[in-house]
Amino acid sequence: MNSKPSAQQVNQNYDVVIIGAGPSGSVAASLLVADGLSVLILEKQHFPRFSIGESLLPQCMEFLKEAGLEQALDRYAEEYGFQFKNGAAFHKQGKNSAFDFTEKFSAGRGTTYQVKRAIFDKLLADETEKKQVEIRYGHQVDSVLTLQPEVCLEVSDDDGSAYKVRAKFLLDGSGFGRVLPKLLKLELPSEFPVRHSYFSHFKDGIDCPEFDRDKILITVNPNFSDVWYWLIPFSDGSASVGVVGLPERFDASLAPIDTLMNFINQDPNLQRLMKNATPIGEARSIKGYSADVTKLWGDNFALLGNAGEFLDPVFSSGVTIAMKSASLAAPLVKRQLQGNSVDWESEYAKPLKFGxxxxxxxxxxxxxxxxxxxxxxxxxxxxxxxxxxxxxxxxxxxxxxxxxxxxxxxxxxxxxxxxxx
Ligand SMILES: Cc1cc2nc3c(=O)[nH]c(=O)nc-3n(C[C@H](O)[C@H](O)[C@H](O)COP(=O)(O)OP(=O)(O)OC[C@H]3O[C@@H](n4cnc5c(N)ncnc54)[C@H](O)[C@@H]3O)c2cc1C
Incomplete structure (x- = not known):
């Protein structure tokens, strides 16, 4: 729904406004609306839209279940196909290793999916909208006018019209947009060095019988052990392939697809797997994605997912952390709005940081x-x-x-x- 707010909407107050309809935003909104709160999501893009972060972890499924979103995902996977995922495979200089997530210590689901995020994020957002959460696509949060005694945001839509939205609480699920960290000057450099990533989707054409499409394949570059690749197969015969490394490993004058292909060809196993592959769409690059903040909460606001800290993509933990943050924050928001005191540091920041x-x-x-x-x-x-x-x-x-x-x-x-x- 690409709704332009009417005059009534402009004057409307919400219990909670969420910036961003990514996984953290949809999970938080679904949990909050189930508690009877009025929730508005402001999303600057139109869905479906590309996003990186395509290999989920089984722990995600527990958060989706809690938010009432798991069934829709499983149904979609069954009817239209998300790639089943049961583990992670690793390759380095001819050596293979694999972990089967169903053989694990902790209770909970041991399988999940590998997803094109354009489809996955839209599915979650559509399910969230069905629960009576209002989502305004093409509406960008530009500034925070007040946080106390109430939240007041300045928003602009695709036509450039600006308006104000008020709420009792603000959740920032803006991902790499990092809206509140930038506006409130909460940004902190990550303790991880800047790394670059180059990636693309491919019609993979993989015809090696031993290749296991049910697992993400992580490959270590044969020359530099700090350079690694992901190969995330999808159910339609395509795959996401990317390479990650320190900036000095890459020739910045090359096009992203040339960089990516050069690196794929450095590893004999990956080169063999990808021998029939043809790129789909343009190759992309994201640089310096690790980020941190001075604090994860403040007066009437909390940061979710990537708007808070982002570590590194190597173990596909981003979406899981984003959903965990939503799962922790939602009940605290509810309690605070009921007039109870919440210790956000010990009840939100600390437990989130633990994992x-x-x-x-x-x-x-x-x-x-x-x-x-x-x-x-x-x-x-x-x-x-x-x-x-x-x-x-x-x-x-x-x-x-x-x-x-x-x-x-x-x-x-x-x-x-x-x-x-
Ligand atoms: C190279 C790389 C590979 C990765 N691979 C994986 C992986 O395999 N598995 C995994 O789990 N994670 C992976 N990640 C991490 C993953 O991409 C993120 O952790 C995850 O998408 C975070 O979800 P989120 O809900 O916090 O934000 P997002 O999914 O980024 O959603 C944020 C939304 O906010 C919107 N927004 C931004 N600014 C504004 C604004 N001003 N107003 C309104 N809306 C706004 C955006 O349009 C966007 O839709 C990877 C990251 C990188 C860099």
Whole structure:
């Protein structure tokens, strides 16, 4: 629905306004409207629109279930096809390894999907709209006029008409748009170095019988262990392929597709898999995506998903963290609007960061190679393997898992054992 607000809408007050109709926005809105709150989502683009972040983790499905969105997703997957996903496969210099997410330590679903985000995000947003959440596409939040005693935003639509919207609470699910961090000067550089990514969709034409379309394939570049690729197969015979690395690894004068193809051809296994592949649409590049903030909440607002911290794409944790933030924030918003006090630091920021820090530990260990050694080590104890599999499946908040509870210590001990001789 591309509705232009009428005069009544312009004067309307909402309980909650959400910036952005990505996964964090749709999950938060679905949870809030189920609690009887009036919710408006302002989305600057028109859906379907491209977004990166196509490999989900099984933990996502738990958040979608909570928000009443899981069934619609499963139904769509069955009728039209989202690629079933049950794990992650890894390749480095001729060595293969794979984790099956159904063989994991934590309770909860062990499978999920690989999705074209244009379709997935629209599906979630449409389901959210059916729950009586109002979504205004082509409406961009330009400024925050007040946050106290009420939220007042300045919004402009596609025609350039500006108007004001008022609410009791504001959730920023604007992703890489990072609306509130920019407007309220909350931006903090990430502790991760700037990395660049080049990616495209391909009609993949993969005809290798051993290739498992049910898993994302992560490949480490044979020359630089900090450069890695994703290959995310979709159900229609296409795939998303991308390469990630430090800026100095890439020739900035080349077109993104040439950079991507050059790197694909550096790895014999990937080159073999992609020998029949033809690009679909244009190749793209995203640079310096890791980001942080000074705080995740303030007077009458909280930051969701990528509008808060974004670590790194290597373990496909972005959508899971975005949905977890929505799942944590929604009940707190409800409580606050009922007049109860909420300690946003201890009830939102801290628990969210707990799981983000689990992923952080694994991402750091990926780039210093110690987790790569764990992945390609072939003699894992079965129990340990299940614990690692759980985290790769997104269950990074499950404190019962020793690799979550004491991730840094446990992982460094394991890495020591798995060091190549
Ligand atoms: C190279 C790369 C690969 C990745 N791969 C994966 C992966 O495989 N799996 C995974 O889970 N994650 C992955 N991610 C991360 C993933 O893309 C994000 O974590 C996820 O999309 C975040 O969801 P979100 O709801 O926070 O924001 P988004 O999905 O980005 O949605 C934000 C929405 O806000 C809207 N918006 C922005 N500004 C405004 C404004 N001013 N007014 C109104 N609307 C606005 C945007 O149009 C957008 O629709 C990857 C990231 C990168 C960089």
């Amino acid at each position: 983000v820090d689990t992923f952080r530990c694994f991402v750091e260990a990926w780039y210093d190679e110690s987790f790569q050694n764990v992945v390609y080590h072939d003699q894992h104890d079965d129990a340990v393997r299940r614990m690692i599999s759980s985290i790769l499946a997104g269950y990074a908040w499950d404190e019962k898992n020793p690799y979550v509870e004491k991730s840094v210590r446990r992982l460094s001990v394991l890495a020591e054992i798995c060091q190549p001789s």
